[in-house]
Amino acid sequence: xxxxxxxxxxxxxxxxxxxxxxxxxxxxxxxxxxxxxxxxxxxxxxxxxxxxxxxxxxxxxxxxxxxxxxxxxxxxxxxxxxxxxxxxxxxxxxxxxxxxxxxxxxxxxxxxxxxxxxxxxxxxxxxxxxxxxxxxxxxxxxxxxxxxxxxxxxxxxxxxxxxxxxxxxxxxxxxxxxxxxxxxxxxxxxxxxxxxxxxxxxxxxxxxxxxxxxxxxxxxxxxxxxxxxxxxxxxxxxxxxxxxxxxxxxxxxxxxxxxxxxxxxxxxxxxxxxxxxxxxxxxxxxxxxxxxxxxxxxxxxxxxxxxxxxxxxxxxxxxxxxxxxxxxxxxxxxxxxxxxxxxxxxxxxxxxxxxxxxxxxxxxxxxxxxxxxxxxxxxxxxxxxxx
Amino acid sequence: xxxxxxxxxxxxxxxxxxxxxxxxxxxxxxxxxxxxxxxxxxxxxxxxxxxxxxxxxxxxxxxxxxxxxxxxxxxxxxxxxxxxxxxxxxxxxxxxxxxxxxxxxxxxxxxxxxxxxxxxxxxxxxxxxxxxxxxxxxxxxxxxxxxxxxxxxxxxxxxxxxxxxxxxxxxxxxxxxxxxxxxxxxxxxxxxxxxxxxxxxxxxxxxxxxxxxxxxxxxxxxxxxxxxxxxxxxxxxxxxxxxxxxxxxxxxxxxxxxxxxxxxxxxxxxxxxxxxxxxxxxxxxxxxxxxxxxxxxxxxxxxxxxxxxxxxxxxxxxxxxxxxxxxxxxxxxxxxxxxxxxxxxxxxxxxxxxxxxxxxxxxxxxxxxxxxxxxxxxxxxxx
Numbered sequence: 001x002x003x004x005x006x007x008x009x010x011x012x013x014x015x016x017x018x019x020x021x022x023x024x025x026x027x028x029x030x031x032x033x034x035x036x037x038x039x040x041x042x043x044x045x046x047x048x049x050x051x052x053x054x055x056x057x058x059x060x061x062x063x064x065x066x067x068x069x070x071x072x073x074x075x076x077x078x079x080x081x082x083x084x085x086x087x088x089x090x091x092x093x094x095x096x097x098x099x100x101x102x103x104x105x106x107x108x109x110x111x112x113x114x115x116x117x118x119x120x121x122x123x124x125x126x127x128x129x130x131x132x133x134x135x136x137x138x139x140x141x142x143x144x145x146x147x148x149x150x151x152x153x154x155x156x157x158x159x160x161x162x163x164x165x166x167x168x169x170x171x172x173x174x175x176x177x178x179x180x181x182x183x184x185x186x187x188x189x190x191x192x193x194x195x196x197x198x199x200x201x202x203x204x205x206x207x208x209x210x211x212x213x214x215x216x217x218x219x220x221x222x223x224x225x226x227x228x229x230x231x232x233x234x235x236x237x238x239x240x241x242x243x244x245x246x247x248x249x250x251x252x253x254x255x256x257x258x259x260x261x262x263x264x265x266x267x268x269x270x271x272x273x274x275x276x277x278x279x280x281x282x283x284x285x286x287x288x289x290x291x292x293x294x295x296x297x298x299x300x301x302x303x304x305x306x307x308x309x310x311x312x313x314x315x316x317x318x319x320x321x322x323x324x325x326x327x328x329x330x331x332x333x334x335x336x337x338x339x340x341x342x343x344x345x346x347x348x349x350x351x352x353x354x355x356x357x358x359x360x361x362x363x364x365x366x367x368x369x370x371x372x373x374x375x376x377x378x379x380x381x382x383x384x385x386x387x
Numbered sequence: 388x389x390x391x392x393x394x395x396x397x398x399x400x401x402x403x404x405x406x407x408x409x410x411x412x413x414x415x416x417x418x419x420x421x422x423x424x425x426x427x428x429x430x431x432x433x434x435x436x437x438x439x440x441x442x443x444x445x446x447x448x449x450x451x452x453x454x455x456x457x458x459x460x461x462x463x464x465x466x467x468x469x470x471x472x473x474x475x476x477x478x479x480x481x482x483x484x485x486x487x488x489x490x491x492x493x494x495x496x497x498x499x500x501x502x503x504x505x506x507x508x509x510x511x512x513x514x515x516x517x518x519x520x521x522x523x524x525x526x527x528x529x530x531x532x533x534x535x536x537x538x539x540x541x542x543x544x545x546x547x548x549x550x551x552x553x554x555x556x557x558x559x560x561x562x563x564x565x566x567x568x569x570x571x572x573x574x575x576x577x578x579x580x581x582x583x584x585x586x587x588x589x590x591x592x593x594x595x596x597x598x599x600x601x602x603x604x605x606x607x608x609x610x611x612x613x614x615x616x617x618x619x620x621x622x623x624x625x626x627x628x629x630x631x632x633x634x635x636x637x638x639x640x641x642x643x644x645x646x647x648x649x650x651x652x653x654x655x656x657x658x659x660x661x662x663x664x665x666x667x668x669x670x671x672x673x674x675x676x677x678x679x680x681x682x683x684x685x686x687x688x689x690x691x692x693x694x695x696x697x698x699x700x701x702x703x704x705x706x707x708x709x710x711x712x713x714x715x716x717x718x719x720x721x722x723x724x725x726x727x728x729x730x731x732x733x734x735x736x737x738x739x740x741x742x743x744x745x746x747x748x749x750x751x752x753x754x755x756x757x758x759x760x761x762x763x764x765x766x767x768x769x770x
Binding site for chain 2: 052126
């Protein structure tokens with residue numbers, strides 16, 4: 001298998017509403033990533049893009065629409081789409097473009113512009129359900145995640161304040177992120193517990209915000225990295241992805257088995273036999289605070305029901321034994337679905353190359369894992385990267 | 388590492404399929420493909436790839452609805468928002484990495500469920516520059532047909548020859564929706580649509596599903612399959628913006644073909660290719676694409692088709708399947724259907740439309756209006 005590395009990353013501001021068109025957001029992130037790698041579009045062999053529902057922008061085949069913003073003009077260009085999983089999945093697609101030997105340098109660009117969807121992007125999620133079995137119940141995402149969170153809390157006897165700690169940690173971590181939408185250096189557990197109830201047990205500060213934004217990474221083969229004398233690189237040493245049944249009502253929501261399958265696949269590729277010992281930090285997908293905990297367990301970095309304990313004991317703080325979401329995560333930096341690439345894979349790259357600035361983990365880290373989650377609580381994808 | 392197609396499964400293409408959901412269409416085509424390849428999806432397949440677009444499907448996130456009917460639950464599965472040939476390219480790359488050795492590619496159309504196809508396509512136009520002008524999306528095809536027909540000096544009778552050939556070939560294809568024997572009277576009576584296009588120049592939508600099982604040479608040996616090798620594959624996009632794209636030469640097809648031929652070590656495609664399946668969702672597209680992928684010299688595809696060179700018994704049979712004009716427009720499944728047809732032809736299993744002795748075939752795709760994206764696959768049998 002060819003050795004493949006990330007050599008540059010870029011991202012735009014994450015904001016509730018940005019003035020730029022989707023094409024312009026793609027351009028900004030792509031340019032930043034190429035600049036960081038010291039490359040230009042002429043060096044790029046192929047382009048991969050990632051974006052979640054077309055309905056956010058209201059553009060049919062939006063991947064085709066913004067392909068020139070991504071640098072895809074007159075190049076082989078493909079868009080991949082695995083719901084929220086796209087945030088990390090497009091990097092996996094970029095990896096196989098290079099690992100297959102078909103390309104030496106690939107630009108991966110993810111974009112999301114949720115603010116075009118009026119009055120609220122939540123309305124797009126009215127159309128993600130089975131039209132016969134689910135849709136007549138008029139569910140929304142907060143509603144079903146409340147069910148999942150409740151199940152998780154009930155089975156393991158988890159207290160709400162232990163989940164709220166994740167929101168506090170991530171929003172504080174985000175203070176050092178120049179793109180962050182909701183950083184808060186003063187937030188407390190009480191703030192989270194006193195915020196408006198959306199659908200019990202989900203409260204307003206348990207949820208990441210909808211955002212506009214774009215992010216990009218440049219992926220290159222070992223040969224290309226050596227030939228171009230690129231100094232800052234982080235190797236992609238494992239990839240894995242898995243989807244569970246569409247019938248979310250038929251499974252126990254307490255454990256994300258699909259994340260565990262994806263993680264096992266990625267660890268196998270990366271030759272990791274003991275993830276808890278071999279992985280130094282993690283960027284799991286945290287659109288809701290409880291999801292960080294859920295995903296840490298899915299990633300086999302915590303025993304079932306034990307992730308809240310790690311959080312309470314400070315293990316997952318930036319200076320803890322297993323820093324989790326040192327970027328500030330979706331909770332703090334924002335959640336432009338696919339563009340969370342910048343705070344998952346992008347953060348791994350910046351941390352592993354010592355470029356995370358104020359967010360840099362204070363001790364030496366050599367191996368990180370990023371994970372995203374999508375579709376109907378059914379998609380997991382995992383990337384392991386090494387310095 | 389060589390990669391080949393070891394299983395082909397298709398449903399019939401029909402204008403409407405009221406008795407089956409799109410999930411059932413997928414199940415049917417997948418079951419056929421798995422049986423053909425002799426694989427158990429739950430054990431033998433390393434990756435599943437679906438090619439789909441949300442707006443055609445009527446869902447916010449179509450990827451959710453893929454796994455169960457493909458046997459892909461708790462397996463590596465993903466959606467490529469592209470044409471089926473881009474899905475085949477994805478499978479090709481995944482296998483080339485060495486990470487897995489069998490992959491499944493699926494694409495389908497349930498066009499009969501789409502109540503407002505015109506509206507869906509209109510939403511593909513640039514929301515700032517083009518959509519506000521209020522055109523029907525097929526205006527893009529009309530404008531391009533006009534530019535191409537003028538530049539290549541294509542006479543009306545060449546477009547009619549494409550329609551007559553493809554609808555006629557479709558009569559010999561049991562899965563085709565729109566086989567017909569057209570005469571001069573029918574062609575003359577076609578109503579003007581998007582000048583210079585007329586009603587018969589535009590393919591009609593159809594429902595259908597295509598599934599391919601793709602494997603490495605080692606896995607093919609293990610499964611005792613007779614692979615149709617993917618000797619070359621390429622894909623490319625021209626400008627999405629109408630104002631800045633090539634309106635005459637289908638640059639996306641030329642770039643994709645250049646890559647595919649280079650990989651397949653084909654230097655003179657005109658002489659080396661035995662049959663071709665190219666996108667003909669508008670009649671002129673067949674001619675434009677043949678020139679772009681160098682199976683005809685610029686300006687010569689029209690005279691060739693008028694002379695019968697692209698007929699089933701011609702020098703280079705083109706769209707023996709009946710193409711989209713004859714089989715129906717199955718949207719993202721169009722390119723995968725063409726790869727499937729080439730595979731079936733190269734295996735010698737194409738029945739009454741069999742092209743004898745074909746060893747190398749080309750499948751070419753385009754992502755339909757308003758895009759300028761396409762792919763080319765060179766398939767071959769033998770050593």
